[in-house]
Amino acid sequence: MEEIHSEQPLGKEEMSMYLDKAGTLIEALPYIQHFQGATIVVKYGGSAMVDENLKRNVIQDVALLKLVGFRPIIVHGGGKDITKMLGKIGKTSEFKAGFRVTDDETMDVVEMVLNRINKSLVSLMEKVGVKACGVSGKDGSLLQVSRKMPDGEDIGYVGDIERVNTELLDTLLDNDFVPVVCPIGYDAVYHSYNINADDAACAIAKAMKAKKLVFLSDIKGVYADPDDPSTLISEMTVEQTLSFMAGGHAGGGMLPKLQNCVDAIEAGVARVHILDGRIPHSQLLEFFTTKGIGTAIIGDEAEG
C-alpha cells in the first residue's frame, strides 16, 4: 500500500490549531446567518487600491461576502491615477473648495482612468471565480446629477447626485453578478460628470436599501482624541456622531464622511462602517468576528 499517501495522526498542537480554525468558522455562523440576502455597499479607496496585495485581499473579502449570501456592490475612486494621467498629457489640475475643476479634457481623462480601474477590479473578481460586471453611472442611467456649484461657483463637470436608477444594479445582483461602479454621472443632456466616490456609495446604499455601507480607506476609524491612538471609538449612534461632529472633534476629511454616515443611517441603512483598508481582510474581521475593528455608526435600532 505504499502508493497511498498516509499521514501522522494529529498531534496535540496540530489539534489545537485545527480547533482554532473550526472556532473561527463557527464564530462567523451567526453573522453569515444575519446577513443572508442583505445588500452591502463597499466604498473602496485609498492605499488598498494601490497596493497589489491589499487589492487582492479586498477582492477576496468581497468574494467571500458574495459566496456566503451577501449581495455586495463595490464603488471605487481613483484620484491618484487621474492626477498621474493628467500629468502624462501635461495638464495640471486646479482645485476649488476641495473639488477638481473639471473641463471637457479633464472629464475625458477622468472617464478613461476610472473605467480602466473599474475593469481591472472586475478582472480580479472574475479571477477568484466570482462573476462581476463593471458599470459607470451612465450605464442604465444609474446616476443622474446636477452641476455642483460650491458657494455658487462653476467648477465644471462635477456633479451632485439627483436620482439613482437601480434597475441595472438589481438586474446584475439578481443574476449573481457583483456590480463594480465607478462614480461618473450624466446630466439632463447626458453630458458626463465627475462624482465624489463617497457620495456615490452613500446614494447607492440609500437607493438600494442596503443593510450595510462600508468606507474602506486610509482612516483607522474615529478617535475620541485623534492624538491618542488608544481612544478609537468602535461604535457610535447617530446622536453620538452628531454631538461628536458638533464638538469639533472631526477633522477636515472626516466631517463630510461622518455626514454621509449619518445620512445613510437616516435613510434606512442599518450600519455604516469606517474601516482601515490597510489592515488585511479588515472587512472579514469586522463582519465575521465578535470583536471587530474600525468604527461603526449604527441606527438606534440597528441589529447588525
Next chain:
Amino acid sequence: MEEIHSEQPLGKEEMSMYLDKAGTLIEALPYIQHFQGATIVVKYGGSAMVDENLKRNVIQDVALLKLVGFRPIIVHGGGKDITKMLGKIGKTSEFKAGFRVTDDETMDVVEMVLNRINKSLVSLMEKVGVKACGVSGKDGSLLQVSRKMPDGEDIGYVGDIERVNTELLDTLLDNDFVPVVCPIGYDAVYHSYNINADDAACAIAKAMKAKKLVFLSDIKGVYADPDDPSTLISEMTVEQTLSFMAGGHAGGGMLPKLQNCVDAIEAGVARVHILDGRIPHSQLLEFFTTKGIGTAIIGDEAEG
C-alpha cells in the same frame, strides 16, 4: 465622550491572531465556491450522537454548510437508544448475520425511538436558526424496500432499499429546509421496515446525485496498518479501495462501509468521506481547510 465604548489599538499579538482568523476564512473560499449548490449527504452516527457537545458541533457544522451554499441532508441512526428502549419494555433483541431480528413489536419501538431522535436533531438545527424538517422513509414514499433475507433466512421487518422517491427531499431543499432522515422504509403493502443507516445514506446520495457523502462515526479513517496510528490513509481511489478490501486489510464493520463508498462513487458521487465524529467540527476541517482529516474515497476524475 465617556459613554462611547472605545478600545486600545491593535497590539502586535492581537493583530497576528486577527490575521489567523482572516486566513482561515480565506482558506475556505475556494471550497465554498466549489460546492455552491452541491448536495451533500451526512450519515450521522456513533458517539457524536450521544455526547451533547459533539451533537451541537455536528449541527453547527451542517448549519454552516447550509449557509454557505451547500444543500445538506442528514441521515441518522440510533441503535443504542433502540436497545435501551426495548430493554425498558422487557424485550431482548436477537441478532442474525449482524441484523436485529425485527418482529412487529420491535418495529414499533424502532419507529418510536428513531422518530424521537429525528425530531430532536431537527430542534437543534432550528435552534441555530436553520430551517429543518424531519422525515422518515415513509413520508413522500421516500424509501421503498423489499425484505432482506440474509442467507435466505427471514429476519422480519429489515429492508433492502428498492427505490428512492426524491420528490419530498427536492421540495424541502428547494425551499431551504435541511431534511433530517431516519432510516425507516415501507414495502409493497406499506408495512414499516428497519433499514441500515449507512445503506440509507448511500442510496439517498446516489438518488440525489450528491457530490459528497460523509460517514461520521467512531472510526478515525482507514489505516494501512490498523495497529499503527501513523498509517492513516487520507485519500484513496476506488481502485486502491478495492485492492485494500481484497487484501484483507479492512476489518468487520469497515468492509460494508467501504463497499458503500465504492458503490456511491460508481453511481456518480464525487467524493466519500470517512470522518471521526469524535473530533469537534470534523466536517468543517475536512471540507474547508487544505489539510483535511479522515479518509476520502475519490472517483478517478474526482474534483473536490
Next chain:
Amino acid sequence: MEEIHSEQPLGKEEMSMYLDKAGTLIEALPYIQHFQGATIVVKYGGSAMVDENLKRNVIQDVALLKLVGFRPIIVHGGGKDITKMLGKIGKTSEFKAGFRVTDDETMDVVEMVLNRINKSLVSLMEKVGVKACGVSGKDGSLLQVSRKMPDGEDIGYVGDIERVNTELLDTLLDNDFVPVVCPIGYDAVYHSYNINADDAACAIAKAMKAKKLVFLSDIKGVYADPDDPSTLISEMTVEQTLSFMAGGHAGGGMLPKLQNCVDAIEAGVARVHILDGRIPHSQLLEFFTTKGIGTAIIGDEAEG
C-alpha cells in the same frame, strides 16, 4: 366475436341506480367549486383513530378532498396509545385540571408514540396515492409554546401555543403534499412540549387562514337537549353558540371545543364542523351533499 366481453343492456332498476350515482356526483359539483384551493384543517381523534376500517375511511375522505382541489391539513391526537405505552414501561400518569402531568420521561413517550401514529397515517395516505408528509410542531419551528400553568400550578411540559410558523405547511401544500401534524411544540430553549390536539388544530386553522376547521371525534354534534337524540343542532351562529354555552347546555368536554370553534370563527375561519367520526365517510357527506350531518358553527357572513 365471442372473445369480446359484452353485456346486457341497462335494465330499469340498474338505470335508476346509475342515475342515483350520477346525482350524487352532480350534487357535489357546487361544493367542489366553492372550495377550490381552500385550506381545511381536520382534527382527527377518537374511535376513528382506533378502528382500522374507520381510519381507512377518514384517509380516503381526505384524499378525495385533496384531489378535488382542497388543501387539507390533518392534526391528530393519540391519548390512548400514550397511556398504553406509559403502562408498558411501568409509569402511571397523574392528571391535573384535565391535563396529563408531563415530566421528561413522559414527554419522551409522548413524542415517541405521537410520531409513530403520525407516520402510520402518512403511510395510509401514500397508500391511496396521495403525497403526504408527517411533521411535528418542532419541524420548521411550526408550534412555539409557553408553559401552561392551570390555576398557577406547574404541570410540566404541557404547552400553550404562542406562535405558529406556517412556512413548512405552506411549502408542503404548495408542492401537493398533505401535511399530517402531531401536536408537539417547543419552548424558548427548544424543549419539547405536549399540546392539546384541539388547540393545535384551532391555532393552525387560524394561522393558515383556513376556510374550514373540522373536529372529527366521538361526538355526534351539539344537541339542544343532550338527552333527546332528536334535538341535534345542524347549524349555529357564533351568537347562538355563545348563548348555548352561557345557558349551561354544554357539558364538560364540549365547552372547550365550542370555545375553540368560536375562536376559530372569530379569527376568520368560515365554518367549523363537529362531526361524528364513527359514521363512515362523515366528511364527504357533510361537505358534498346538501343535507350534511353533525353540527356546523358558522360566521355571520359564512358562505360555505
Next chain:
Amino acid sequence: MEEIHSEQPLGKEEMSMYLDKAGTLIEALPYIQHFQGATIVVKYGGSAMVDENLKRNVIQDVALLKLVGFRPIIVHGGGKDITKMLGKIGKTSEFKAGFRVTDDETMDVVEMVLNRINKSLVSLMEKVGVKACGVSGKDGSLLQVSRKMPDGEDIGYVGDIERVNTELLDTLLDNDFVPVVCPIGYDAVYHSYNINADDAACAIAKAMKAKKLVFLSDIKGVYADPDDPSTLISEMTVEQTLSFMAGGHAGGGMLPKLQNCVDAIEAGVARVHILDGRIPHSQLLEFFTTKGIGTAIIGDEAEG
C-alpha cells in the same frame, strides 16, 4: 333554543342512503386520481345537443371533469340547425358522398349557425361557474385544411384537416378555460371550410396528446349483433375493432367513427369511448364508476 334549526337523528334508511352516496364518491377516487391533468376531448353531437335537459347534463359532466382535475375540450357539431337555417333563407342542400355540397352562401350559414351554437354552450358552462371560451378552427389558426375531393369530385368548402396548431388551446387550458371548438377550418388563402365534427375531435385529440376521446352521440355503443340489444360490447382492443370492421358488422355511420377511434388510439390516445348521449350523465357513469356504459376502444397497453 327554538331559533336553532334542529333535526331528527339519522334513521336506518337514511343512513343507508348516506352510505350509498359516500360509496359513489369514494368509487370515483381512483379514477379522479388516474386522470389528474389528463386532456380529454369530447365530441358532442346528436340528441344531447337538442334536448335542453340533456344539454345541461352534458355541460355539468364536463364541468365536473374540469373541477376534479381533467383538462376537457369540447368539439361540437350542429348539422340540424344548419339545415333549418338554410331552409329559412330558402336554400336547399345537396349532398354528395355523405357531405353537404358547400358553396359560399352555404359556408356563411354554416359559420353563423355553428358559432351561435358554440357561444350558447360557452354560456351554459359559464353559468355553472366554469370558465369557457368558444373558438373556431380559424382562431389561432387552429385547424388548417385542404379541400376534400371525395372520388375526385369538388364539393366546395368541405375540408380535410392538414395541420392542428395547438397554441390557442394550450393557452386556454393552462389558464383554466374550457375550450369549446366548432369545426370550421381555413385553407392556404384563409378561406373558411366546413369540417366533419368527428374528424375535428379526432385530429385535436391526437395533436393535444389527449388521454381520452369521447364520442357522445345517439349511438348506444357497438353491438356484436346490432339486432340484439343484449350484445353490447363494453371494451374492444384495436385489433378486435379492426376485425369487427372487416367482418362487416359495422353499419354506415359506424364505420368512419370506428376508423376515427382506431386512428386516435394509434396516435397515442389511451382510450376512445362511444357513449349514448341520451343517457343522462353518461360521461360521469362511464368515467367514475366501476361498471361503465357504452363501448370503449382501448390501446393494447391502455391503462385507463
Next chain:
Amino acid sequence: MEEIHSEQPLGKEEMSMYLDKAGTLIEALPYIQHFQGATIVVKYGGSAMVDENLKRNVIQDVALLKLVGFRPIIVHGGGKDITKMLGKIGKTSEFKAGFRVTDDETMDVVEMVLNRINKSLVSLMEKVGVKACGVSGKDGSLLQVSRKMPDGEDIGYVGDIERVNTELLDTLLDNDFVPVVCPIGYDAVYHSYNINADDAACAIAKAMKAKKLVFLSDIKGVYADPDDPSTLISEMTVEQTLSFMAGGHAGGGMLPKLQNCVDAIEAGVARVHILDGRIPHSQLLEFFTTKGIGTAIIGDEAEG
C-alpha cells in the same frame, strides 16, 4: 461573376427616397417607445368594415401596433350585415330611441352575423401572421349586462354593460393573441344581449386601463363648424369637449360618441381618438407621425 446579381449605385433621387423612408421609421421611434406595453382598444366600424381594401389596411395597422409592442384589442360592430340577414329571413327591424327592438329571433340573427364577422377579422389577422382569437362578451363572462330601458320602455334584448370580466382578455394578451371582440353580452340568467359597439369599446377600455381608445368610423373628426371643412379640431381637452357639447355644436350621432370619449378619459384612458376609417392606414398616421389626422380628446395630464 455574372451569376451574381449586382445593381446600380444609388442615384441622387433614389437616395432621397431612401432617406424619406428612413425618416418615417425614425419619426415613429418616440411613439413606439412611449406606448411599449400599452393597451389600446380599437372600435372598428363603418365603411372600413365593408371595403375589402380598407379592411386589409385596418388589420395591417393593428398588426403593426401589436408587433411594435402595443397590446391591441379590436371591438367591432356589424349593423349593416345584421339588417341584410334579417331581410333574408323576411324580418323587418323596428327601432325605438335609436335602438333595434330585439326579440329572440332577432337576437339569434345578431349573434350569428356578428360572430361570423368576428371570425373573418380573426382570419385576416392570422393571415398577416399575427395571432388572434375572436370572442363575444359571453366567453369568459366578459360582458355582463342589464336590460336597457330607454324612457322606461322595454325594447327586448338590448343591454347596458354592468360588469366587465377582463380575465379572458388578459389571458389572450399575455399570450400574444390579439382579442377580437363582438359586442354581445349576457344577463343574470345568461340570456344573450345586443350591445352598442361604442359602449362595449368604451367599457373594455376602462376595465383594461387602456392608454388609448380609438373610434374608427366614417367620421372625419370634430369640426368647430361642421359646414366648414377647414375647422377640424385636432385636439380637445375634456373641458373643451364638454363646452363643445354644451354649445350644441355636436350633431346626433356625435353626442353619445363624445360622451363616451369623456367617460373614458375620466376613467383613466389617456387619449381617445376619433379617426376617419376611410383614410387608408389612418391609425399609423395618427399614432406614428408628428402631425396626426382626426380629433384626439385628451386628459388634462395626457402624455401621449
Next chain:
Amino acid sequence: MEEIHSEQPLGKEEMSMYLDKAGTLIEALPYIQHFQGATIVVKYGGSAMVDENLKRNVIQDVALLKLVGFRPIIVHGGGKDITKMLGKIGKTSEFKAGFRVTDDETMDVVEMVLNRINKSLVSLMEKVGVKACGVSGKDGSLLQVSRKMPDGEDIGYVGDIERVNTELLDTLLDNDFVPVVCPIGYDAVYHSYNINADDAACAIAKAMKAKKLVFLSDIKGVYADPDDPSTLISEMTVEQTLSFMAGGHAGGGMLPKLQNCVDAIEAGVARVHILDGRIPHSQLLEFFTTKGIGTAIIGDEAEG
C-alpha cells in the same frame, strides 16, 4: 372655440405624402415579424463612429431594432482615438502584420480609450430612451483569448478569441438592456488583451447564435469590379463568396472581413451584412425595406 387648434383638411399632395409614410411603415411589417426575438450583432466602426450625426443615426437605428423586437448587441472599435491618445502621451505605435504591437503602456491606453468610447455610446442609447450597458470582454469573463502570434512573432497583448462566455450578455438582453461591447479580452492569468473588433463581433454572433451579423463601416459593399461602382453585389451565397475570394477580387481589408462573414454563416448565422455606415440609417433601409443597400452574405437556406 378659438382656443382649439384646428387645421386645414388634407390636400391632395399632403395625402400622397401621408400614404407614402404609411406605405413605409407597412413595408416594414413582414421584416419586423420575421425577426421578432432574433439576436443581431452590429459591428460598428469607421466614419460612422466619428461623425456626430451619423453616430446619432446608428444609435437611433439600433434603438428602433430593439423596440420592434430584435435583441441587438453592439460591438465597436476605436482605432483612431487610440492612436490620437497614444500621440498625446508621446508614444508611437509600431505595426506588425497589420496589428498594433501592444506593450503594457499601450494596452492601458487601449483600455482607457475604448471604455470611454463604450460609455459614450451607452449614453447616446440611454438618451433616446433605450436601456444600455457597456461591457468589455473582461466583464463576466466574456472574451477569453490566447496570445496572437502572427508568423510566430510575439506582438504583445493582442489576442485571438478562445472562448465566449455569453452569460452576461444573456442577462442583459433578457432584462431589456442593449449590451455595448468593447473588444478587450483576458488571458489565462487575467491580463488584458486587445482584440480586433471584427473578430469579436463574429465570435459573439456565433456564440449567441445570432440571426444577423452586420459590419457597419466605410465600405459600400462588395463589388464585382471594385473600379466600377455599378457592380455592387447585393447578395452572395457562401459558395459565391468563397469563389469571389479565390478569384482575387477582394482587396486587403476585405479578405479577412469576408472570411469572418463565411465563418459566421457556417456557424449558423443566417445572414451577414456589409453596410456603408456613411449612408444615414443604412441599417433600417437594409432591414426594413424591400430593396436593401450594401451586400448580404447568406447561408444556403438563409430565410432572412
